[in-house]
Amino acid sequence: MPLDATASGLFPIAPTPFTPDGAIDHGSVDTLIARYLAAGATGVTVLGIMGEAPKLEPEEALALAARFIEGFGALPVIVGVSAPGFAAMRALARAVMERGAAGVMIAPPPALRTDEQITGYYRQAVEAIGADIPFVIQDYPLTLSVQMTPKVIRQIVEENPSCVMLKHEDWPGLEKISALRGFQREGTLRPLSILTGNGGLFLDFEMERGADGAMTGYAFPEMLADVVRLQREGRREEAHDLFDAHLPLLRYEQQPGVGLAVRKYVLMRRGFIASDAQRKPGTALTAAARGEVDYLLSRLARHDERARL
Incomplete structure (x- = not known):
């Protein structure tokens, strides 16, 4: 089914599993799909920034997307x-x-800097791909260096009916979520799904501000799904207690430059993927860093049995 503004829950940002020699590990792709589904994913996003998409050949990218589409069945794949x-x-x-x-x-x-450049770009993008394809705005100024105000996002959504979701990754960004939901309450913005990123680092309060769920790739997708569910059920203290237990590892995984290496290392240790290899150019954890991650996992296991490896 086409994506629409009712999308919610957990859409993990899938990493691309590689073998140590740089080939796509298709067996690990299948394992990753199975583990995401078991974790409670309601959809998945592939070929994102943390999926090392620019390192793939066009044929590889298409084949990888097709494998996730097949594996997720009736659930949406972005x-x-x-x-x-x-x-x-x-x-x-x-x-x-x-x-x-x-x-x-x-x-x-x-390269986009002005509001007119940003809104014009999305008009041209929709013209290029076709207005029949539902699309997600990725708002990630920390990496992309493009600043989108709530009013600019509203303009993009209102000008392009095929825009159904915002991947919100501003930092800090809680007020942006509140502003967008405020536009909806006053009737100046149509329904829009908002899923949040940043490794889940602010998911606890993003849900309270009106987010519909998470679209990110933290190495414990079960925790993200649980926090989303608990907040929806009004179980605020339980949601924050679980989130707080994971916060040291979340923080460690958010380090610029090595975040993907940390995430893949933990996913490998948890059996989601067979190798933590990245396709070159890529980074690898030092022995000291691996020891720190192992220590964080051992501490997390005191509060969450899923970290007991």
Whole structure:
């Protein structure tokens, strides 16, 4: 089914599993799908920034997306199609939709600076891929260096009916969520799904501000799904207690430059993937860093049995 503004829950940002020699590990892709589904994922996003999408050949990217689409069955799969030019974006977007994707995610290129440039870019992107494809705005200023105000996001949504979701990754960004939900209450913004990122680092309060769930790749997707569920059920203290237990590892995983290495290392230790290898260029954890992560896992296991390895 096409993605729409009712999407909620947990959409993990899937890493791309590689073998130590840099080939895609298709066996680990299947394991990853199974573990995400067992964790309570309501959808998944592939070929995102943490999925090492720029390192894949076009044929690899399409094959990887198709494998996730098949594995997730009736659940929605969002595919990142951001590209330097619209030709490549259109080709991938049309190809994955033909294979059953629910929608695509589009990040703004870093060169955009003014509000007019940002809104104009999304108008052109929709013209390129087709207004029949549901799309997600990726708002990630810390990495992309593009600042989108709530009013700019509202303009993009209102100008483009195919925009159904915001991947919210501003930092700090709680007030932005409140502003967007405020627009909806006053009737100046149509329904919009808001899923949050940043490794889940602010998920506890983002849910309270009106987020519909998480779209991120923390190495314990079960915790993200649980926090979303507990907040929806009004069990605030339980949600915060669980979140607080994971916070030291969440923080460690958010280090610039090594975050993906930490995430893949923990996923490997948990059996989600066979190897923590990244395709070159990539980073690897030092022995000291691995020891620190192992220590954090041992401490987390006192509060969450899922960390007992």
